Amino acid sequence: MSEMTIHLKIWRQARGDAKGRFVDYTVEKVLPEMSFLETLDLLNEKLTRQGQQPVEFDSDCREGICGTCGLVIKGTAHGPNPKTTTCEVRMRHFRDGETITVEPFRAGPFPILKDLVIDRTAFDRIQQQGGFVTANVGSAPDGNAVPIPKIDADKAMDAASCIGCGACVAACPNASASLFVGAKISQLSYLPQGGPERGRRALLMIGQMDREGFGDCSNHGECEAVCPKEISIENIARMRREFFKGALGGHDRKAATGD
């Protein structure tokens, strides 16, 4: 258990409309088994004691499932290790004396609120357009009434694993939300439930994605590489098919756009 000294270059920004800059900090007595966020906690304890402003960052479950945390660590969303969220990154992956840059997820539709904290409510507004099955409480048939092949249920589950962290957007050179939106559209397209609203869903969610200012997908694949839940880029292809099917279906188009 050798203690390390870690140098941090952290993005500080007082408010959304303020000018930001990198500030250098040093944290001593960092243990390899500590998590990256616990290292930031340690820094904040030190700053508080010294009468300085602690670094604001978001986190909640600290076990990789809630999707709250999200930092660009050494230039990569959620840090250098694949398949992990920021809160799961352990300090054993860094060297004693190393300098680590820490930034917020950057994208136009994710405005910075303070320091490393961003506003991802654009994702919610996309979901509100159609990321659901219209099934009122009390109207459901027996859970086993409609058998679903295991392979479809598994694929739906793969897509449903998305935690809505936004790393895909941060990593994309176009700030596209296609992996996020594709995962939800894809999940519901594998299941018979909500079938009648598939086309409408795709048109409405993708329309909102555009209105929020997310860019187009140009198949760079950076999203898939940083996704902590290994959401496959195949979901984007599937999203496109759902979109075209919806666009070709007059009823869907009418339901979505009123044209």
Add this chain to the structure above:
Amino acid sequence: MSKILDAKIPSGPLADKWDRHEMECPLVAPANRRKFTVIVVGTGLAGGGAAATLGELGYNVLNFCVQDTSRRAHSVAAQGGINASKNYQNDGDSVERLFYDTVKGGDYRSREANVYRLSQLSMGIIDQCVAMGVPFAREYGGTLANRSFGGVQVSRTFYARGQTGQQLLLGVYSALSRQIGAGTVKMYPRHEMLDLVVVDGKARGIICRDLITGEMKRYAADAVVLATGGYSPVFYLSTNAVNCSATSIWRAYKRGALFANPCYTQIHPTAIPQLGDYQSKLTLMSESLRNDGRMWVPKAPGDKRRPADIPEAERDYFLERRYPAFGNLVPRDIAARASKVECDAGKGVGNTGFAVYLDFADAIKRLGRDVVADRYGNLFTMYEEIIADDPYHTPMMIYPAPHYTMGGLWVDYNLESTIPGLFVAGEANFSDHGANRLGASALMQGCADGYFVVPRVVAGYLARGGHGKVTTDHEAFGAVEDEVRRRYDALLAVKGSRTVRDFHWDLGRVMWDKVGMSRDRAGLEQAIAKIRELREAYWHDVKVPGDAADFNKQLEMAGRVADFLELGELMAMDALAREESCGGHFRAEHHTPEGEARRDDENFMHVAAWEHKGDGQAPERHVEPLVYENIEVKTRSYK
């Protein structure tokens, strides 16, 4: 004067109570619903489910959460599954059996009528979630798959890999999203409820802090639903998310809602052991692992050999030895205490000696690595990332950790607290799990309360009428907002020398050592004295940086820790008053010769509900007697 509380349980046979009650609840006509505003605090399974369903019915709903979006409530972290008495596996399950298992699992300290309703509603939850597109695990034939959880002898747990809570919560989130889009629910993310506004004895609104700007805001309604989860972070280290707090329910308690059974806390047997003082939380390893994992310690105290070097004959599979009928799948309180007994006898493993093994070697031999990976792969990956050891080859090391709180605000059968118009759902109330919750029952209760119970009982309350309209201009709102403001300004004004975390850590140590898995009179008395000291010191020496009118996470935490410093004392007082052992509440003075919990049904077969009498005054303990008419009260045995 101590009161006897009336739970307002409907009369008639147990199996008919809820149906009849639904029939007897007055209704609000569809066109009138939008005239009623309901505040729902929390967006987990209970809160989000209630908000979405009330919105679906046409009420005007205001829904609040501290997270940046409603999809992150702590229900998201539940791993293993959700129970339902579907009997899809043809292993003899039924509403009665789930009811019986839950009452027994809670060590005969829960309310029969509530548990029966929960058991009845469990089936509809699965149907509803499937209809909403929740991708539960399925068999090759396309039907839903099940597994087993602790304390039962059937397979009734539905699951979505090791992420059942996430998938159920995303179901709730999708229903909420639909209602937000439809305009029936207005969502307020990054808003923390800091107080309850009571007008003419009824809950009429809340005061929130906008966590982005720091602005204090007032919201008025015709009814208020709290679904803000449990209070395990009173222990500092727990499996809960770092923003989980007791603040909403504690503020309601201080406004007159009774707090029931605060000492009933669940210490989960299988968490990754504590590694150091720097830690911010403990990570749970799902109970589902005990379907295939075997818990053991070396037979000889102090045996520091590597697990692979300890031959079979020198291992003690202590759960299988002590509880042959249920083996590794005994309930959580039993498994946690058994692990503690082994560690206290010097047989604990790892650097600290506070860990036992959870071994999958037999399961891998029997099922193959692929099947084990399919069932538990994500948990194994989590474990490996934290411990840097591969559980496919070396047994996991685990130790109990605070996980869930069965106690909470007292509610009657309608989930209504002692403040009319204040409803409490999910982990925030006390109602369904007695002194110990069975695995995969928290998701069940959250969904039952949210989707089915709250919408019905709130409608009944609103339909009975006579409440009048109150707006945020009412003087009560101004008075409460001023109080909240003064409290937060006071925290900032202390400008002491120790951080919020320093105090939270100290409180956590006291709670874990004295109000944790084993409690005794002397320890509890020491805990009460120590917590009072800490609380006194807090308001004289805490250092909170920054301003109130800003994004300020330290200030948020300061408010929550101030409340934990009060709640901790009530937990210790409740544990002291309950002179028996039951479920998760183990008093060292009360045990059988074999070391099992010994209840005192004659004197303690009741709910204890505490009334706040003012700061610095002793709270008053009231009781709700528990009556068992349909179940034979026995000594709980899993042998």
